[in-house]
Amino acid sequence: MMLSVENLEVKYGNIQALHGISFHVNAGEIVTLIGANGAGKTTSLYAIARLTPPEAPRVIGGDIRFQGRSILTTRPSDVVKQLKMALSPEGRRIFGNLTVMENLKLATFARDKDADLEREYERVFDLFPRLKERRHQRSESLSGGEQQMLAVGRALMTGCRLLLLDEPSMGLAPVLKYELFRKLKRLNEEGMTILLVEQNASLALNLAHRGYVLDTGTIVAEGTSAQLINNPEVKKAYLGG
Amino acid sequence: MLELIIQNAINALQWGSFYALIALGYTLVYGVLTLINFAHGDVFMVGAYIAFFVATFFLVSLGVPGWVVLALCVPLTMILTSLVGVTLERIAYRPLRNKGAHRLYVVITALMCGLILQHANLAIFGASRKAFPPLIQEHVYNVGGVSFTNLKVAVIVTAFLVFLILHWIVTRTRVGMAMRAISYDKFAVPLMGIPLDQIIVITFVLGSGFAGLAGLLFAMSYPVLEPYMGALIGWKAFIAAVVGGIGDIRGAFLGGFLLGAIEILVVAFFPSTLRDLIAFTVLLVILTFKPTGFFGVAKTTKI
Numbered sequence: 001m002m003l004s005v006e007n008l009e010v011k012y013g014n015i016q017a018l019h020g021i022s023f024h025v026n027a028g029e030i031v032t033l034i035g036a037n038g039a040g041k042t043t044s045l046y047a048i049a050r051l052t053p054p055e056a057p058r059v060i061g062g063d064i065r066f067q068g069r070s071i072l073t074t075r076p077s078d079v080v081k082q083l084k085m086a087l088s089p090e091g092r093r094i095f096g097n098l099t100v101m102e103n104l105k106l107a108t109f110a111r112d113k114d115a116d117l118e119r120e121y122e123r124v125f126d127l128f129p130r131l132k133e134r135r136h137q138r139s140e141s142l143s144g145g146e147q148q149m150l151a152v153g154r155a156l157m158t159g160c161r162l163l164l165l166d167e168p169s170m171g172l173a174p175v176l177k178y179e180l181f182r183k184l185k186r187l188n189e190e191g192m193t194i195l196l197v198e199q200n201a202s203l204a205l206n207l208a209h210r211g212y213v214l215d216t217g218t219i220v221a222e223g224t225s226a227q228l229i230n231n232p233e234v235k236k237a238y239l240g241g
Numbered sequence: 242m243l244e245l246i247i248q249n250a251i252n253a254l255q256w257g258s259f260y261a262l263i264a265l266g267y268t269l270v271y272g273v274l275t276l277i278n279f280a281h282g283d284v285f286m287v288g289a290y291i292a293f294f295v296a297t298f299f300l301v302s303l304g305v306p307g308w309v310v311l312a313l314c315v316p317l318t319m320i321l322t323s324l325v326g327v328t329l330e331r332i333a334y335r336p337l338r339n340k341g342a343h344r345l346y347v348v349i350t351a352l353m354c355g356l357i358l359q360h361a362n363l364a365i366f367g368a369s370r371k372a373f374p375p376l377i378q379e380h381v382y383n384v385g386g387v388s389f390t391n392l393k394v395a396v397i398v399t400a401f402l403v404f405l406i407l408h409w410i411v412t413r414t415r416v417g418m419a420m421r422a423i424s425y426d427k428f429a430v431p432l433m434g435i436p437l438d439q440i441i442v443i444t445f446v447l448g449s450g451f452a453g454l455a456g457l458l459f460a461m462s463y464p465v466l467e468p469y470m471g472a473l474i475g476w477k478a479f480i481a482a483v484v485g486g487i488g489d490i491r492g493a494f495l496g497g498f499l500l501g502a503i504e505i506l507v508v509a510f511f512p513s514t515l516r517d518l519i520a521f522t523v524l525l526v527i528l529t530f531k532p533t534g535f536f537g538v539a540k541t542t543k544i
């Protein structure tokens with residue numbers, strides 16, 4: 001098991017947002033966490049990325065383990081640097097005052113000196129050719145879809161092995177959504193492990209190997225994608241009948 | 242007439258250099274933390290004292306030649322002064338930041354830190370002024386009716402060099418990119434594997450290191466040191482940073498030189514007792530028309 005979340009309970013101030021959830025991600029998998037708005041998906045990713053309050057939650061119970069070791073005391077920058085987990089956050093949160101290239105370069109801050117960065121920029125540009133065309137533009141000026149590509153590309157440039165994606169399809173036109181998801185599939189085939197958070201359940205379950213359904217801070221269903229797609233409750237609540 | 246203009250321009254550049262070198266520290270820290278580090282003027286004062294002790298030690302106790310002492314003073318003063326700045330950040334600002342304290346409390350803490358530096362100095366070294374020993378022979382040059390000294394030229398050149406170095410750091414290096422990224426979205430920076438505290442420490446090192454350099458140059462130019470010497474000049478440099486557009490290093494230099502120019506101009510035409518009154522009034526008028534300063538934008542997304 002690469003990542004495992006065990007009976008995790010978290011709070012924002014006095015309000016509990018996760019009530020003892022458990023899930024795991026094996027190396028090489030795409031696992032998805034689906035659920036309605038406010039279910040606690042972003043909260044789960046923030047906790048895994050070890051981001052700090054008040055914007056992120058405080059862990060009050062349970063554990064988060066990476067390759068068996070608890071990471072509750074790990075600093076957020078070390079989650080990236082040492083554990084090689086990278087989060088592409090909800091709302092993209094690219095640095096709009098930096099150029100596309102500067103955003104990508106910044107993500108290599110913690111990389112080893114001997115990393116072959118040129119090849120990795122090429123890999124990102126190969127995956128998202130639009131970024132290459134726009135690499136000298138201030139990233140604020142990118143379209144929503146391009147910003148999303150940058151957010152994913154930036155996460156890749158950290159040299160991650162586990163990619164955490166928070167609603168990468170948000171705000172994208174359908175064509176771009178499918179294009180992005182094809183690229184995620186390709187990344188996974190090249191060896192990247194992915195934990196994907198989505199509101200768009202059918203899109204996510206079509207891509208993922210396994211999934212968990214989150215509802216108001218509790219996991220209410222889990223299984224392989226096929227199992228979840230055929231689960232009548234899930235179908236009714238998340239897949240439009 | 243032309244000589245008079247050039248003469249005043251040189252004086253304005255030299256005087257403005259001190260403001261610029263101090264203003265950049267306010268602006269760097271503000272850009273990264275949106276904190277107005279009101280102790281910064283006193284960090285400049287501490288820098289001057291550090292330069293004094295380093296200089297006297299090598300010159301008087303060890304009898305090292307003046308130019309060697311100067312060559313030692315520059316790095317030592319910068320390093321030791323940046324340690325003071327980093328210490329303030331470590332023991333005063335970081336704990337508040339980690340507790341999520343409101344900005345108001347951090348600013349008040351900064352004010353108190355400044356007062357502590359002043360009064361610790363007073364308590365330890367007494368009220369008597371210190372005379373900074375001459376390190377280099379001051380030469381007066383006279384070119385076509387314009388007179389300037391090697392020291393004045395050195396001050397101006399240093400300020401411009403510092404600007405170029407900082408501009409390079411902020412625009413070209415990953416640390417500089419991280420500083421700009423923090424000013425845009427602090428929350429997302431750790432996601433890049435960047436420890437926030439490390440960048441903040443580097444910011445304080447740069448700001449206080451250059452304040453130390455300013456302290457050394459100031460002490461060489463006006464060789465009388467006293468514990469309150471950083472207060473007024475610190476306030477002025479802060480205002481210069483605001484007028485230039487706080488958070489932007491170009492603004493710190495523009496504001497610093499502008500304030501220098503205004504003061505020199507006022508003294509050229511009015512009794513010198515009017516200097517600060519008129520200078521502050523002019524700056525106030527500028528801010529009324531451009532509240533965010535020359536390089537400032539309404540949102541705080543800049544260094």
Ligand SMILES: Nc1ncnc2c1ncn2[C@@H]1O[C@H](COP(=O)(O)OP(=O)(O)O)[C@@H](O)[C@H]1O
Pocket residue numbers: 012015017035036037038039040041042043044054055056
């Ligand atoms: N910073 C915060 N402070 C307080 N409550 C929050 C914060 N962020 C999220 N919440 C609450 O936590 C719950 C889960 O939110 P979130 O994880 O953002 O849901 P999702 O990503 O599944 O839409 C919601 O009830 C939300 O209102």
Ligand SMILES: [Mg+2]
Pocket residue numbers: 038041042043090
């Ligand atoms: Mg969310």
